[in-house]
Amino acid sequence: MFIFVSNNITIMASQTEENYLKSLFTLANDKEGVNASELSNLLKVSLPTVNSMAKNLQKQGLVNYEKYRPLSLTEKGKKEAALVLRKHRLTEMYLVEKMGFGWEVVHEIAEQVEHVDSSIFFEKMDELLGFPTIDPHGSPIPDKNGSVSGETFEKLSSCKAGEQVQLTALLHSSTEFLKYLTARDLILGTELKIHSVETYDNSMIVSYANHESETLSHVVCDQILVRKNNIVS
Amino acid sequence: MFIFVSNNITIMASQTEENYLKSLFTLANDKEGVNASELSNLLKVSLPTVNSMAKNLQKQGLVNYEKYRPLSLTEKGKKEAALVLRKHRLTEMYLVEKMGFGWEVVHEIAEQVEHVDSSIFFEKMDELLGFPTIDPHGSPIPDKNGSVSGETFEKLSSCKAGEQVQLTALLHSSTEFLKYLTARDLILGTELKIHSVETYDNSMIVSYANHESETLSHVVCDQILVRKNNIVS
DNA sequence: ATAGTAACTTAGATTCACCTAACAATAAAG
DNA sequence: CTTTATTGTTAGGTGAATCTAAGTTACTAT
Numbered sequence: 001m002f003i004f005v006s007n008n009i010t011i012m013a014s015q016t017e018e019n020y021l022k023s024l025f026t027l028a029n030d031k032e033g034v035n036a037s038e039l040s041n042l043l044k045v046s047l048p049t050v051n052s053m054a055k056n057l058q059k060q061g062l063v064n065y066e067k068y069r070p071l072s073l074t075e076k077g078k079k080e081a082a083l084v085l086r087k088h089r090l091t092e093m094y095l096v097e098k099m100g101f102g103w104e105v106v107h108e109i110a111e112q113v114e115h116v117d118s119s120i121f122f123e124k125m126d127e128l129l130g131f132p133t134i135d136p137h138g139s140p141i142p143d144k145n146g147s148v149s150g151e152t153f154e155k156l157s158s159c160k161a162g163e164q165v166q167l168t169a170l171l172h173s174s175t176e177f178l179k180y181l182t183a184r185d186l187i188l189g190t191e192l193k194i195h196s197v198e199t200y201d202n203s204m205i206v207s208y209a210n211h212e213s214e215t216l217s218h219v220v221c222d223q224i225l226v227r228k229n230n231i232v233s
Numbered sequence: 234m235f236i237f238v239s240n241n242i243t244i245m246a247s248q249t250e251e252n253y254l255k256s257l258f259t260l261a262n263d264k265e266g267v268n269a270s271e272l273s274n275l276l277k278v279s280l281p282t283v284n285s286m287a288k289n290l291q292k293q294g295l296v297n298y299e300k301y302r303p304l305s306l307t308e309k310g311k312k313e314a315a316l317v318l319r320k321h322r323l324t325e326m327y328l329v330e331k332m333g334f335g336w337e338v339v340h341e342i343a344e345q346v347e348h349v350d351s352s353i354f355f356e357k358m359d360e361l362l363g364f365p366t367i368d369p370h371g372s373p374i375p376d377k378n379g380s381v382s383g384e385t386f387e388k389l390s391s392c393k394a395g396e397q398v399q400l401t402a403l404l405h406s407s408t409e410f411l412k413y414l415t416a417r418d419l420i421l422g423t424e425l426k427i428h429s430v431e432t433y434d435n436s437m438i439v440s441y442a443n444h445e446s447e448t449l450s451h452v453v454c455d456q457i458l459v460r461k462n463n464i465v466s
Numbered sequence: 467a468t469a470g471t472a473a474c475t476t477a478g479a480t481t482c483a484c485c486t487a488a489c490a491a492t493a494a495a496g
Numbered sequence: 497c498t499t500t501a502t503t504g505t506t507a508g509g510t511g512a513a514t515c516t517a518a519g520t521t522a523c524t525a526t
Contacts, residue, residue, distance in 0.1 A: 035473075037473060046515060046516080048475075049514055099357050109351050113346065115345075117345065120334075121342050125332075128332065247482080269503075270504080278485090280505085281484085281485075281486085281506080281507095284505060289482095289483095300491090
């Protein structure tokens with residue numbers, strides 16, 4: 001009879017390692033692999049540094065590394081990275097929603113707070129925020145198992161003329177805002193065609209359902225998240 | 234974290250350095266100097282490690298170090314230490330008051346959050362808390378210049394039978410100790426009447442709220458700070 | 467197809483925070 | 497006042513995360 005002593009004692013990744021994992025995760029966005037030089041640029045460290053960290057993370061079973069080939073995360077690495085991202089995004093949400101910070105300033109703070117090692121701390125944030133699944137940039141917040149809800153949404157304000165999109169989420173849901181939208185028959189799922197974007201004030205002219213032409217201000221477009229459709233011509 | 238200026242270059246103290254400064258500050262409580270071995274015990278590092286860090290901090294003008302003599306903080310060191318303590322205590326306060334954590338669990342989280350380098354982050358906490366001067370354990374919160382509020386409290390152990398006092402702060406806030414107190418409904422602000430002091434072991438018999446008679450050992454009384462009430466007869 | 471450039475790797479060094487082993491000074495106890 | 501115990505110091509070494517310099521592989525463009 002064999003006795004297996006599991007030697008996969010999980011030790012917490014260092015802050016540095018967490019940053020590498022997070023960067024690999026975000027840079028990999030849909031692509032297959034990530035070049036060492038991309039990481040080198042993003043993290044502002046030299047290529048040899050990336051190289052040795054790649055080997056280190058490979059030893060821990062977190063990244064796939066082969067000489068001269070782009071890097072990629074293993075399944076284990078992806079999960080770990082998603083959990084860091086979760087901490088980052090929950091923190092950003094918390095800072096904005098509960099502490100009243102502007103979106104411009106929260107990233108820098110979240111970059112530091114994300115490395116706190118305390119599950120109750122982040123679960124409390126999650127709870128106080130009402131278990132959000134996307135952050136205000138439309139990026140998904142991974143759940144506590146590191147699973148990411150597949151889709152990422154974009155702000156309507158970042159779309160271009162000619163695109164067809166579907167209204168999928170709101171960044172803010174004040175009564176005022178909801179009234180504004182319902183008054184225009186804009187509900188979740190509405191298919192929008194973007195006719196033009198006014199360069200002066202960034203307002204958009206869109207059409208949908210029974211609405212031939214509606215003008216939406218930038219303030220409004222910036223609070224609406226959409227899914228881009230495959231444009232069928 | 235804190236900032237010191239040298240040769241016009243602003244350098245941040247490392248998390249490790251912050252921890253040494255904070256420990257020196259708290260261990261020095263009234264005493265003149267701190268033994269290297271005390272630090273060694275508290276920080277769970279070897280004596281040689283403390284020794285070399287002492288030299289390092291001396292070079293930065295933060296501690297007074299002479300061979301074989303106890304360590305002490307310079308004025309500059311005291312200020313930086315107080316600022317770390319400020320971040321720690323504001324964090325604890327925030328976690329308890331705004332996030333609903335119990336005061337037994339916040340220390341561990343605050344130990345990590347205190348090293349975040351962002352003045353707006355802690356100033357926002359301060360603001361949201363209404364600029365408190367005392368943290369959840371009753372210890373004073375230094376202001377943003379590193380000055381500690383003047384009010385000093387007395388040890389319960391130094392009080393006499395017949396006195397009425399209010400529990401205002403704790404000298405030590407280990408999880409064990411906090412559990413001990415909460416198990417007896419002893420919280421900050423509790424009004425205590427000292428019935429008698431046992432001359433043999435210096436234990437005290439006190440009454441408060443729904444507790445007719447509780448015996449507190451000297452060890453416990455020596456860790457509790459109180460404000461003496463003006464006894465109106 | 468090959469020369470030139472960009473990307474990657476290796477080698478070797480540095481700094482920080484830590485360690486153990488061995489030695490020195492001070493404090494405590496007889 | 498000497499011996500012993502505690503406490504502090506020095507020397508030397510380790511691993512993590514970084515660097516520069518120099519060499520190697522892969523991509524790209526003529």
